Amino acid sequence: MDSIVSRLDLTQIFCDVDDFCQQFEQLWQQQSQLPSMLGEKRSRSQMQLSEIMTIVIAFHGSGARTFKDFYTLTVQPHWRKAFPHLVSYNRFVELMPWCLMLLCCFLHTRKGEITGIQFIDSTPIEVCHPRRAHAHKVFKDLVAWGKNSVGWHFGFKLHLIINEQGELLAFQLTPANTDDRQPVPDLTQDLIGQLFGDRGYISQKLFEQLYQRGLQLVTKSKKKMKQRLVKLMDKIFLRKRALIESVNDQLKNICQIQHSRHRSVFNFLVNLLSGLVAYTYQPKLPSLDLQPKGLPALPPAIF
Structure with a gap:
């Protein structure tokens, strides 16, 4: 758990995700917004979508090799106070596709600045x-x-x-x-x-x-x-x-x-999107140092 916290600020991630999910709460009440298989009834769970998204994002920023080990050895034993409605591993995997659209929309809010x-x-x-x-x-x-x-x-x-x-x-x-x-x-x-x-x-x-x-x-x-x-x-x-x-x-x-x-197209997309989101929360991203040493910062260029 310490290694995970050192990589990502989980509190900040949950706050950002939860605030975003609340803005889309009314949209998520519509069945047409959620992925489902033919003949499958809409699932219900006490876990919030923001909690599911936070856990999946945390996995991709943790360095853990498999999600099952991460969930059973880290989330369930140590994070139950933070997530009181945790479900079994198999049930959580079933719930992951339900946050697909929100993850995609949330990722767009994590885009960087256009600098030219x-x-x-x-x-x-x-x-x-x-x-x-x-x-x-x-x-x-x-x-x-x-x-x-x-x-x-x-x-x-x-x-x-x-x-x-x-x-x-x-x-x-x-x-x-x-x-x-x-x-x-x-x-x-x-x-x-x-x-x-x-x-x-x-x-x-x-x-x-x-x-x-x-x-x-x-x-x-x-x-x-x-x-x-x-x-x-x-x-x-x-x-x-x-x-x-x-x-x-x-x-x-x-x-x-x-x-x-991967055993599901939806879960593949959830993992891909959450991995991209986890990258945006990395404490230090690869970057170019374009500012010469000893000189004041230049104003942004206008194109």
């Missing part, structure tokens, strides 16, 4: 080992094969945009065979300034489309492309693009947004 400097990248989210892909059924017709510099993978692809402070600005989940350039127009609807990406985002059509909206796409050139002049600051930021790879590393190895134990 953005980095974009995608990372694979495997749903099973490639050797078991032929027998995989949970995500049938939702996932696909994809390939990157590491090799082949079976599952989804998570597209992310962050600012120079490592804060999440936009995200989208697609099948693994989706071209990295395809989700960019939707992901960048509200962004301005500059967007730095790798060579996978090179496209004259995409560049012109974004430029008309006040967003400049900056990428490295391919070896066979003609050499072009690049501003010094743009070249520096391209070298700092590894920042978003550090974010992807934290999401997978600390917040555990990827594992192969």
Whole structure:
């Protein structure tokens, strides 16, 4: 429990989540807002949705390897005073899909500030080992094969945009065979300034489309492309693009947004969203120090 508290401020998380849930209480009274299986009756529980969300977010920020061990060895023995209506592990897993929509909406409130400097990248989210892909059924017709510099993978692809402070600005989940350039127009609807990406985002059509909206796409050139002049600051930021790879590393190895134990599409989405939320509560995010030492802070740039 001490290691969990040292990573995240659970009191702050619960207060933020509970305040948010109260604003949506009337919406959650409508059956159409909740995910359910065909013929399944709406579940009732004394546990509040804010409590369920807090526990799931806490797991993804705890460093625990499995949710079952976290719930049975940490939550049930030590957190019963804080959550007096705790249910069994199996019942809690049944309740998790009911907070899916609220988690998605809450994550949007955790987005960072648009500063005019953005980095974009995608990372694979495997749903099973490639050797078991032929027998995989949970995500049938939702996932696909994809390939990157590491090799082949079976599952989804998570597209992310962050600012120079490592804060999440936009995200989208697609099948693994989706071209990295395809989700960019939707992901960048509200962004301005500059967007730095790798060579996978090179496209004259995409560049012109974004430029008309006040967003400049900056990428490295391919070896066979003609050499072009690049501003010094743009070249520096391209070298700092590894920042978003550090974010992807934290999401997978600390917040555990990827594992192969999912038995439900809804629970997969709950775990993915709660992992992203847990990342936003990390005490220190990967970031770029753009302020020269010994100089006063500069006012924000206007684009």
